[in-house]
Structures are given as structure tokens and as C-alpha cells.
Amino acid sequence: xxxxxxxxxxxxxxxxxxxxxxxxPLPFPKGIRRLKARIFESVRPYPDPYIRELCEKVSSxxxxxxxxxxFGNGSSELIYxxxxxxxxxxxxxPAPTFSEYERASKAIxxxxxxxxxxxNFLLPLSSIKDTEMLIFCHPNNPxxxxxxxxxxDILSLNIRHFIIDEAFIEFSEDHEKRSFLSLIKEDKRIxxxxxxxxxxxLAGVRIGYMVAExxxxxxxxxxxxxxxxxxxAMVLASSFLEERGFVERTRKLVKKEREYLxxxxxxxxxxxxxxxxxxxxxxxxEGQTSKVLRERLQSKGIMIRDCSNFSGLDERFVRIAVKTRxxxxxxxxxxxxxxxxx
Amino acid sequence: xxxxxxxxxxxxxxxxxxxxxxxxPLPFPKGIRRLKARIFESVRPYPDPYIRELCEKVSSxxxxxxxxxxFGNGSSELIYxxxxxxxxxxxxxPAPTFSEYERASKAIxxxxxxxxxxxNFLLPLSSIKDTEMLIFCHPNNPxxxxxxxxxxDILSLNIRHFIIDEAFIEFSEDHEKRSFLSLIKEDKRIxxxxxxxxxxxLAGVRIGYMVAExxxxxxxxxxxxxxxxxxxAMVLASSFLEERGFVERTRKLVKKEREYLxxxxxxxxxxxxxxxxxxxxxxxxEGQTSKVLRERLQSKGIMIRDCSNFSGLDERFVRIAVKTRxxxxxxxxxxxxxxxxx
Numbered sequence: 001x002x003x004x005x006x007x008x009x010x011x012x013x014x015x016x017x018x019x020x021x022x023x024x025p026l027p028f029p030k031g032i033r034r035l036k037a038r039i040f041e042s043v044r045p046y047p048d049p050y051i052r053e054l055c056e057k058v059s060s061x062x063x064x065x066x067x068x069x070x071f072g073n074g075s076s077e078l079i080y081x082x083x084x085x086x087x088x089x090x091x092x093x094p095a096p097t098f099s100e101y102e103r104a105s106k107a108i109x110x111x112x113x114x115x116x117x118x119x120n121f122l123l124p125l126s127s128i129k130d131t132e133m134l135i136f137c138h139p140n141n142p143x144x145x146x147x148x149x150x151x152x153d154i155l156s157l158n159i160r161h162f163i164i165d166e167a168f169i170e171f172s173e174d175h176e177k178r179s180f181l182s183l184i185k186e187d188k189r190i191x192x193x194x195x196x197x198x199x200x201x202l203a204g205v206r207i208g209y210m211v212a213e214x215x216x217x218x219x220x221x222x223x224x225x226x227x228x229x230x231x232x233a234m235v236l237a238s239s240f241l242e243e244r245g246f247v248e249r250t251r252k253l254v255k256k257e258r259e260y261l262x263x264x265x266x267x268x269x270x271x272x273x274x275x276x277x278x279x280x281x282x283x284x285x286e287g288q289t290s291k292v293l294r295e296r297l298q299s300k301g302i303m304i305r306d307c308s309n310f311s312g313l314d315e316r317f318v319r320i321a322v323k324t325r326x327x328x329x330x331x332x333x334x335x336x337x338x339x340x341x342x
Numbered sequence: 343x344x345x346x347x348x349x350x351x352x353x354x355x356x357x358x359x360x361x362x363x364x365x366x367p368l369p370f371p372k373g374i375r376r377l378k379a380r381i382f383e384s385v386r387p388y389p390d391p392y393i394r395e396l397c398e399k400v401s402s403x404x405x406x407x408x409x410x411x412x413f414g415n416g417s418s419e420l421i422y423x424x425x426x427x428x429x430x431x432x433x434x435x436p437a438p439t440f441s442e443y444e445r446a447s448k449a450i451x452x453x454x455x456x457x458x459x460x461x462n463f464l465l466p467l468s469s470i471k472d473t474e475m476l477i478f479c480h481p482n483n484p485x486x487x488x489x490x491x492x493x494x495d496i497l498s499l500n501i502r503h504f505i506i507d508e509a510f511i512e513f514s515e516d517h518e519k520r521s522f523l524s525l526i527k528e529d530k531r532i533x534x535x536x537x538x539x540x541x542x543x544l545a546g547v548r549i550g551y552m553v554a555e556x557x558x559x560x561x562x563x564x565x566x567x568x569x570x571x572x573x574x575a576m577v578l579a580s581s582f583l584e585e586r587g588f589v590e591r592t593r594k595l596v597k598k599e600r601e602y603l604x605x606x607x608x609x610x611x612x613x614x615x616x617x618x619x620x621x622x623x624x625x626x627x628e629g630q631t632s633k634v635l636r637e638r639l640q641s642k643g644i645m646i647r648d649c650s651n652f653s654g655l656d657e658r659f660v661r662i663a664v665k666t667r668x669x670x671x672x673x674x675x676x677x678x679x680x681x682x683x684x
Contacts, residue, residue: 043546043578046539073415073548076567084426084565085449100568107427107565197388204385204573206415223426223449225418226442231546232574236385 042231049226054234057241058209062181067214070221073228075167075195075208078220079135080104082191082210085220086161088132094123094140094147095312098165101135102311116312121273123147128157135163138180139172142307142319144275146172151180155187161216163191167208170199170247171254172276181211188213196233198278199250200240205233254278257322264332268339278322281307288342289315296342300334384573391568396576399583400551404523409556412563415570417509417537417550420562421477422446424533424552427562428503430474436465436482436489437654440507443477444653458654463615465489470499477505480522481514484649484661486617488514493522497529503558505533509550512541512589513596514618523553530555538575540620541592542582547575596620599664606674610681620664623649630684631657638684642676 051071059066072078083091083104091105095114105112113131118124121143128134134157140147148154154162162180169175176182180192195208207229210220240246254277261280265272271283284293290306297304307317320331393413401408414420425433425446433447437456447454455473460466463485470476476499482489490496496504504522511517518524522534537550549571552562582588596619603622607614613625626635632648639646649659662673 043574044543046545047548073419073572074567074569076569077415080565080567104567201386203388203569206389206569206572222445223422225416225422225446227416227418227545227548230415230548230572230575232385233572 042235045231047227047229047231047234051229051234054229054238054241057238061241062211064181064184064211065214068184068211068217070210070212070217070224071229072208072210072224073230074197074203074206075165075193075210076100077206077228078193078208078210079163079165080107081220081223082161082163083108083110083133085223086133086216088161090131091133091135092128092131092159093134094136096140096142096307096310097137097312098141098167099310101137101163101165105135114311117143117147121145121147122149125153125157128159130158132159133161133163134159135165137165137167138178139168139275139277141168141277142279142281142305142310142313142317144273144277144279144281146178146276151178151183155183160189161191162189163193165193167193167195167198168277168279169194171251171278173251173255174276184211184213188216191216196237196240199247200237200243202233202236202240205230205236207233207237253324254322257325257328260325261320261322261328261332265335268332268335270335279319280322281317281319284316284318285339290318291315292342293318293338296338297331297334300337302331302334304331384577387573389569389571389573389576393571393576396571396580396583399580403583404553406523406526406553407556410526410553410559412552412554412559412566413571414550414552414566415572416539416545416548417507417535417552418442419548419570420535420550420552421505421507422449423562423565424503424505425450425452425475427565428475428558430503432473433475433477434470434473434501435476436478438482438484438649438652439479439654440483440509441652443479443505443507447477456653459485459489463487463489464491467495467499470501472500474501475503475505476501477507479507479509480520481510481618483510483619484621484623484647484652484655484659486615486619486621486623488520488618493520493525497525502531503533504531505535507535509535509537509540510619510621511536513593513620515593515597516618526553526555530558533558538579538582541589542579542585544575544578544582547572547578549575549579595666596664599667599670602667603662603664603670603674607677610674610677612677621661622664623659623661626658626660627681632660633657634684635660635680638680639673639676642679644673644676646673 055066055069058069079100087108088110090111092113092115093101095116102112115123115127136147139145164180166179169179180190183190191210191212193208193210197203258275262272265282269285273281290308294304294306305319307313307319308315397408397411400411421442429450430452432453434455434457435443437458444454457465457469478489481487506522508521511521522532525532533552533554535550535552539545600617604614607624611627615623632650636646636648647661649655649661650657
């Protein structure tokens with residue numbers, strides 16, 4: 001599809017005066033100029049609608065062609081666009097999981113079938129009936145584990161599209177072996193979604209991407225507004241992809257701190273679940289509720305995720321992120337104090 | 343609809359350690375830290391999904407309730423979401439106009455009826471048959487005029503929804519009298535879309551808003567991903583709304599420079615059309631084509647919009663933006679040189 005709006009200034013190395021794009025010709029006023037350098041260069045011109053630099057980097061990172069990649073205004077936009085474009089009449093969604101899969105499916109009027117995870121938070125494949133789409137988070141939020149143990153097990157299901165949200169997979173040590181990215185070429189039904197919100201902590205600029213077979217990408221692209229990824233997002237995401245040391249340091253820290261937290265939570269009598277990610281779901285002690293625990297921690301300046309509103313969980317569950325030792329210690333100390341009287 | 347993802351750190355004035363949001367705990371690496379101050383504070387945390395500060399400002403600017411406003415990832419997202427949510431089976435679109443109205447209508451499979459503007463680029467209301475939606479740009483891109491002379495004329499049409507894109511209206515001196523914003527309360531069919539891309543030149547961060555009756559906003563909101571507006575966009579748009587002096591200086595400059603350009607274009611034998619905006623459509627001389635003119639200007643370092651791919655126009659038309667006197671003079675000088683031999 002040809003891009004037909006004019007304004008290709010990003011290709012011209014600033015040698016052109018752009019009369020093709022209808023925007024205010026005045027320089028920024030003083031109040032705006034205070035907002036500083038690099039970002040500045042990216043906030044005014046239209047962002048590259050082809051997202052070329054990033055697409056190049058991501059395609060060589062994963063060994064994919066550019067036609068197999070689509071960038072979104074956060075991975076959430078990509079979830080919505082997939083549903084708008086593929087219009088499944090029925091969608092199968094595990095419970096508990098990230099609630100946007102269900103919200104997006106509801107928006108298009110799809111029939112939703114929730115599949116409860118088993119006691120180890122695994123997806124019981126035998127309870128999945130014929131459906132047009134299966135959406136799941138791999139590893140799963142908020143449980144922290146892979147709900148599918150063997151990737152290829154799902155391929156025998158009679159399902160037209162799999163949307164696999166790998167938002168947290170890069171925190172996992174065996175992410176390369178676990179990811180569905182390497183199955184894209186083998187099975188056209190697979191759509192993988194990745195984000196720059198979690199490992200690369202850029203939630204504020206909204207950027208994610210989807211990987212799928214060319215024709216699926218083309219179908220979804222028709223529903224995408226032309227300049228959906230902003231300039232600051234491109235600048236930041238592109239820089240982050242060069243930060244391999246940051247990725248390694250993160251994985252190391254998360255592993256160490258996750259083990260520390262799990263050990264301490266167990267010592268306090270809670271039931272933390274195994275996690276391959278940067279968060280931990282745990283079950284409270286008999287008689288405790290997530291609401292009370294959340295409020296007591298909040299009064300000590302600590303916020304946790306009350307999981308009572310996750311379909312498939314209840315007020316016995318909370319989720320915490322894995323942070324630095326100093327913060328993690330503060331959480332554990334606060335929990336100790338609370339548990340003395342609760 | 344309750345927002346149900348946890349992570350409300352923006353309300354806590356930094357007093358909390360946020361264990362509720364699953365993001366990387368490490369500080370930014372050096373390569374990222376170079377990207378400077380304010381923007382920095384907005385790129386890492388999740389952006390406010392309720393866009394509260396901006397919504398407050400826009401609602402008091404227009405005298406509207408917050409339930410009548412919806413922010414988007416650029417006005418283009420709002421055009422797409424309106425179509426996804428309202429699902430018109432038929433859409434009426436003037437020609438020539440901004441091509442995204444038709445692209446978005448095609449995505450949802452609507453039947454599209456193009457209405458050719460008359461020789462003064464006015465919309466012939468009598469040629470509009472019963473349709474579910476009318477989308478138009480007010481004032482129109484690329485013609486630069488109001489295609490509807492009297493706002494209330496369209497209200498007698500038998501149409502379920504009007505989407506009125508007022509992207510350029512703030513450049514017009516009588517924008518308050520001309521805007522459909524003041525008719526929102528009187529006619530529930532009206533949806534007005536505004537942007538921070540044109541008068542406020544923030545194309546790079548993608549931000550716009552829509553104004554409509556509460557129930558229409560609710561319907562469209564159900565199709566919107568939760569964090570669709572990024573942090574830098576909120577910081578910048580919010581600051582720009584305080585810049586009234588900038589707005590006044592812009593309007594004054596645009597009026598003066600538009601008059602200068604129109605006079606000079608006429609003197610060169612071109613046919614510029616009247617414009618109330620910051621751009622001018624003009625017709626070339628007998629035997630000239632937009633392609634050749636564009637190429638010759640490009641070789642002099644100047645880019646213009648070749649309008650030959652606008653439905654309803656052809657290779658006799660080009661569009662230029664109104665810029666500062668120095669740039670405008672350079673364009674006119676270049677056109678003079680070209681016209682000596684063309």
C-alpha cells in the first residue's frame with residue numbers, strides 16, 4: 001500500500017524546506033523549548049509511518065523479513081487491531097490472565113470462552129473446544145509461569161488464529177527456546193506480540209510489535225491508522241535495542257531477586273507460585289484478604305496488585321513486581337510487621 | 343468502565359514504591375539517560391489512562407463536560423475508532439479530501455459514496471442521498487475552504503452520524519462561529535475531531551481529541567486500547583494549551599503570509615484558491631503538470647504536495663503550506679525561475 005500523504009522530510013536530511021506538510025510554521029514558544037534536546041527533534045515532524053529504522057533492527061534481531069513485522073502504539077493497540085481485522089466469532093481466553101484480551105474481544109462482539117487454568121496454572125488443552133481464536137500470555141500475567149509447557153502441543157488444536165502475547169518472555173532465561181517466534185514460518189496461524197513496556201521500561205511512549213505471516217500482517221495493517229507510533233517511542237526503542245548489557249544485567253538481577261523474594265515470602269507463611277518473570281503471584285494466609293493487605297502496605301508507602309478482580313482468582317491472591325534489593329527488603333520488612341498482627 | 347490494571351503511581355506523588363506494575367526495576371542505561379529531562383519523566387511510567395490534566399483543560403476551554411471528550415493517538419486513531427464502533431454500512435465522503443476517511447471506511451467494509459465538490463469547492467448538499475455517515479474536513483484539506491457555508495444546512499440531512507474533522511479550523515479567523523463544537527448539545531449526531539498536529543505542531547507525539555454527546559463517546563471508548571495517549575504527548579499538549587500568545591502570533595502570521603503567497607502566485611500566472619487555513623491549493627498553467635513542478639522544485643531543495651493522487655483533483659493541482667516570509671520568498675523565487683522555462 002503506497003503511503004499517500006506527502007511530507008517525507010525524514011528522508012531528506014533536512015536539506016528541504018517542506019511545503020508539503022500543513023503544519024504551523026512558527027518556532028516553538030519558550031515554555032515548550034524548555035523540554036529539551038533529542039525528544040525535541042522527534043515531537044514536531046510527522047513520525048516515519050514506515051518505522052524503518054526500528055523495523056530494520058527488529059527484523060535482523062529475530063531473523064525475520066520486514067513484511068512479517070507490524071509496530072503498534074503499545075502491544076495493547078495490536079491486540080485490538082488483530083481482533084478488529086480478524087473478526088473471530090469465538091475467542092478462547094485462559095483465566096486468570098491480562099484483562100484486555102477479553103475487553104477487546106467483547107468490543108467486537110465475539111463469543112468468549114474462558115478456560116480456567118489448573119491448580120498448577122497450566123492450560124488444560126483438552127477443555128478447549130473448536131474456536132476461531134485462542135489468546136494467551138506467554139509467560140502468563142499474573143501467574144508468572146508458562147501455561148503451555150510444550151509449545152507444539154497447541155498446534156494440533158483446531159483453531160484459526162493464535163495470539164500469543166510474549167510481553168514478559170525476555171525476563172525468562174530460556175526465552176529463545178520457549179518463544180513462538182521460531183514457529184511463525186512453520187504455522188501461519190501464529191501471531192506473536194512483543195512490547196517495549198516491560199524489559200525495556202518505556203510504558204510512557206507506547207510501543208510494541210507483532211510478528212506473523214505476511215498475509216496476516218497485511219490484513220491487520222489495513223485497520224491501522226497511518227502514524228500510530230510516535231517519534232519519541234522510535235528514538236527510545238531504537239536506542240534500547242543496542243543496550244544488550246542492560247538486558248543481561250536485568251535478567252541477572254531479576255533471577256536473584258525473585259529467588260530472594262520467594263524464599264522470604266515462604267518464610268512469612270505465604271504461598272508464592274513459581275515464576276519465570278519479573279513478578280510473583282502469591283496466596284495469602286488463611287483469613288487474610290488482598291484488600292486488607294493492600295491497604296496496610298499502602299499506609300507504609302508500598303503498592304501491590306490486589307488480584308481479586310482477576311477472573312479465576314479471588315481475594316486470597318496478590319501480585320508483586322521484582323524490584324531492586326533495597327526495595328524488595330522494604331517490602332519484606334513491611335510484610336513482617338503486618339503479619340505480626342494479621 | 344472501571345480501569346482495572348493497577349499501577350496508579352501518578353496519583354501518589356512519588357511517595358510509593360510501586361509493586362503493582364510489572365516493569366523492569368533497573369535504572370535507564372547511559373545511552374538512554376542522554377535523552378534528557380522532562381520527557382524522561384514521562385517515558386517510563388504508564389501514562390495516565392484517564393488523561394485527567396488535559397481533559398480538564400480541554401473541557402474548560404470549550405465549556406464541555408469531560409464525558410463529552412475522548413483523546414486519541416492522533417486524530418487519525420479517532421477516525422478509525424469511530425468507524426469501528428459506529429459501523430456505518432454506508433459513508434458519504436466529499437472529493438477531494440483527506441484520504442484517511444476513505445481508507446478507514448474501506449477497512450470496515452462500508453459502502454463509500456464520493457460526492458464531488460462543485461467548481462467553488464462547495465459540497466452540493468442536494469446530491470447527498472440517505473446515508474449512515476457523512477465525514478468531512480472543516481475547513482477542507484486540500485482545498486483550504488469551508489465546503490459547508492452554513493453549518494446548520496447539514497442538520498436537515500437524513501444522516502445518522504456526522505464526523506467533522508476540524509484539524510485546521512483554529513487557523514481560521516472566524517473559527518468560533520464556524521466550529522460545530524457549539525452544536526454538540528443541540529444535535530446528538532455531531533462528532534467533532536480536533537488535533538494537536540497542525541496549529542500546535544506536535545505531529546511527532548500523536549495527540550488529538552473528539553467531542554460528542556456522552557453516549558456516543560461511551561460507545562467509541564469501548565473500542566479504544568487503555569493507554570492510547572503517550573506521556574510526552576500529554577506533557578507537550580498540556581503546555582501548549584497555555585500558549586495563547588503563540589496562537590495569536592500564528593494566526594497573524596498565517597493571514598499575512600497567505601495573502602502574500604496568493605498575490606505572488608497570481609502574479610506568476612497560477613490560480614490559487616481562496617483559503618482560510620495555513621495552506622493553499624493552486625492550479626498550474628496550461629501544459630504544466632504537478633509532477634514536473636514538484637521535481638523541479640525538489641531539485642532546488644523545496645518540497646510541495648503534488649495533488650494528482652487526490653480523488654477529484656488531477657495533475658493540474660499542487661498544495662503548499664504557508665510558512666515564514668523567508669521560506670515563502672524562497673518558494674516564490676524558485677517558482678519564478680522555473681516558470682521562465684516552463
